Amino acid sequence: MGFNHFFRAKTEDFGGDLVYFQPHSAPGVYARAFLEGRLSEEQLANYRQEVGGNGLCSYPHPWLMPDFWQFPTGSMGHGPISAVYQARCMRYLEGRGLADTAGRHVWGVFGDGEMDEPESIAGLTLAARENLDNLTFIVNCNLQRLDGPVRGNGQIIQELESLFIGAGWNVIKVLWGSEWDGLFARDKDLALLRRFADTVDGQYQNLGSKDGDYNRARFFDADPATRDLVAHLTDAEIHALKRGGHDFRKLHAAFAAAKAHKGRPTVILAKTKKGYGMGNAGESRMTAHQSKKLDMEALVAFRDRFNLPLAEGDLEGLKFYKPADDSPEMTYLRERRASLGGRLPKRQAGISDDKRTAPPELSTYGKFAIEADGKEMSTTMAAMRMMGGLLKDKTFGPRIVPIVADEARTFGMDNLFRQVGIYSPKGQLYEPEDAGSMMFYKEAANGQLLEEGITEAGAISSWAAAATSYSVHDTPTLPFYIYYSMFGFQRVGDLIWAAADQRARGFLLGATAGRTTLSGEGLQHQDGTSHLTASTIPNWG
Ligand SMILES: Cc1ncc(C[n+]2csc(CCOP(=O)(O)OP(=O)(O)O)c2C)c(N)n1
Numbered sequence: 335m336g337f338n339h340f341f342r343a344k345t346e347d348f349g350g351d352l353v354y355f356q357p358h359s360a361p362g363v364y365a366r367a368f369l370e371g372r373l374s375e376e377q378l379a380n381y382r383q384e385v386g387g388n389g390l391c392s393y394p395h396p397w398l399m400p401d402f403w404q405f406p407t408g409s410m411g412h413g414p415i416s417a418v419y420q421a422r423c424m425r426y427l428e429g430r431g432l433a434d435t436a437g438r439h440v441w442g443v444f445g446d447g448e449m450d451e452p453e454s455i456a457g458l459t460l461a462a463r464e465n466l467d468n469l470t471f472i473v474n475c476n477l478q479r480l481d482g483p484v485r486g487n488g489q490i491i492q493e494l495e496s497l498f499i500g501a502g503w504n505v506i507k508v509l510w511g512s513e514w515d516g517l518f519a520r521d522k523d524l525a526l527l528r529r530f531a532d533t534v535d536g537q538y539q540n541l542g543s544k545d546g547d548y549n550r551a552r553f554f555d556a557d558p559a560t561r562d563l564v565a566h567l568t569d570a571e572i573h574a575l576k577r578g579g580h581d582f583r584k585l586h587a588a589f590a591a592a593k594a595h596k597g598r599p600t601v602i603l604a605k606t607k608k609g610y611g612m613g614n615a616g617e618s619r620m621t622a623h624q625s626k627k628l629d630m631e632a633l634v635a636f637r638d639r640f641n642l643p644l645a646e647g648d649l650e651g652l653k654f655y656k657p658a659d660d661s662p663e664m665t666y667l668r669e670r671r672a673s674l675g676g677r678l679p680k681r682q683a684g685i686s687d688d689k690r691t692a693p694p695e696l697s698t699y700g701k702f703a704i705e706a707d708g709k710e711m712s713t714t715m716a717a718m719r720m721m722g723g724l725l726k727d728k729t730f731g732p733r734i735v736p737i738v739a740d741e742a743r744t745f746g747m748d749n750l751f752r753q754v755g756i757y758s759p760k761g762q763l764y765e766p767e768d769a770g771s772m773m774f775y776k777e778a779a780n781g782q783l784l785e786e787g788i789t790e791a792g793a794i795s796s797w798a799a800a801a802t803s804y805s806v807h808d809t810p811t812l813p814f815y816i817y818y819s820m821f822g823f824q825r826v827g828d829l830i831w832a833a834a835d836q837r838a839r840g841f842l843l844g845a846t847a848g849r850t851t852l853s854g855e856g857l858q859h860q861d862g863t864s865h866l867t868a869s870t871i872p873n874w875g
């Protein structure tokens with residue numbers, strides 16, 4: 335649905351939408367790219383192998399496939415938080431007059447199991463608070479994760495609905511396919527609704543893996559009212575009652591409503607079956623996640639389910655199937671992408687020449703350090719002074735994005751509050767207590783400093799968005815994230831890896847690092863290790 339109707343590619347005069355893909359949906363994205371002629375059979379056959387650059391990485395990795403993937407979402411939870419801070423970064427770039435991002439949309443496709451990661455939900459309230467209606471999450475609620483049900487004895491969709499509503503999001507649920515509509519229309523006393531409410535996800539999964547007669551006996555017959563409601567349906571018709579996430583019309587309606595919604599981000603909770611179309615080999619099975627092969631029976635079921643024009647003889651030894659170039663399917667596929675601006679995902683590898691900005695001479699911002707004259711100074715203070723000097727440069731300064739997680743005063747950066755302002759899309763709706771002072775707490779819609787509050791995961795995601803805007807928005811910015819050395823680094827090491835994977839460019843500063851500064855404060859401040867941990871990220875200078 336996204337590829338055919340909503341995900342717009344970058345063109346000459348439009349920056350394009352951004353899509354954060356569920357990592358293990360990569361094979362699906364590759365399959366589509368194969369149909370579009372972007373990937374060869376050989377590359378598909380080399381899936382999950384590097385083979386001298388002619389393979390395909392298992393998950394989205396901009397490092398391994400720098401012309402294809404934009405965002406590394408392989409570690410569950412990275413996609414959701416990165417999507418939030420990307421949508422916010424776009425507003426920031428707009429607010430500061432650095433890039434025109436209006437009208438562009440960030441889409442994120444995630445798993446229901448993935449939503450258990452703290453990072454997945456860490457940015458939700460920020461997205462609502464800053465009215466990020468340029469952001470849509472689609473959570474594929476197939477009720478399962480790798481090992482089993484996400485909430486065997488509960489209902490993940492209801493749980494997520496409460497969570498997102500509480501966080502201030504617009505929530506759209508796509509639960510039942512169109513085949514159910516007639517039943518709903520006749521169900522005047524809401525018997526179905528009660529059956530739905532009484533059925534836990536473990537049972538839904540079980541029902542999903544079974545045929546119509548089982549569903550009639552175990553689901554509809556449990557209440558005389560629902561039994562009567564489906565009395566006119568055959569078992570095959572009961573079997574064909576789809577879940578909403580497999581109904582293209584309902585999905586289209588949901589995507590369109592999400593896109594049109596103003597003032598808040600939207601989440602689409604789509605109820606699906608894991609392994610849909612895999613028949614006995616996986617559909618709604620406990621083992622769905624691990625099944626890698628389709629035997630002949632499952633292949634036949636797959637063919638039938640998707641109406642593929644293949645005889646049984648064709649299936650034997652079949653590796654890949656591609657409809658003829660002039661078939662209606664391929665024509666449609668190409669037309670849809672053409673109308674949405676072309677291929678996607680696609681990563682821009684460098685910066686356009688006209689967007690480059692040279693850094694100023696070292697002497698203009700680092701003179702005090704070069705000619706220290708025997709004066710000593712902590713590295714934190716020296717770094718901050720240099721950044722302060724860079725910020726004053728007329729052309730380079732505006733490109734700098736200072737980021738803190740509620741420790742600006744600790745690191746002697748509070749002068750920046752007034753000097754460059756703190757970004758807030760609402761400006762400043764109050765008179766700051768220290769309004770009369772030289773360094774008052776100034777919030778502004780074009781503020782430069784990102785004061786993220788106490789969220790290291792949020793701050794590093796913000797940093798990664800700015801550090802890759804050279805590629806994602808063809809707008810280079812130079813972010814400095816200054817964090818409490820120990821707390822800041824250890825907690826978000828995985829997100830730092832992800833930033834490196836997407837070829838981030840910027841500075842991370844573990845302030846008050848070392849065993850010298852705050853040893854009196856207890857073990858966690860005696861940081862002798864974060865330098866070592868940092869050095870384990872292979873592509874960092
Ligand atoms: C942080 C992290 N832990 C574990 C994994 C391995 N893993 C990949 S997919 C998956 C299950 C995902 O379940 P869900 O989010 O519900 O997605 P689904 O496949 O059901 O759509 C796991 C555990 C991972 N990629 N990242």
Ligand SMILES: [Mg+2]
Pocket residue numbers: 445446447474475476477478479484608
């Ligand atoms: Mg799942």
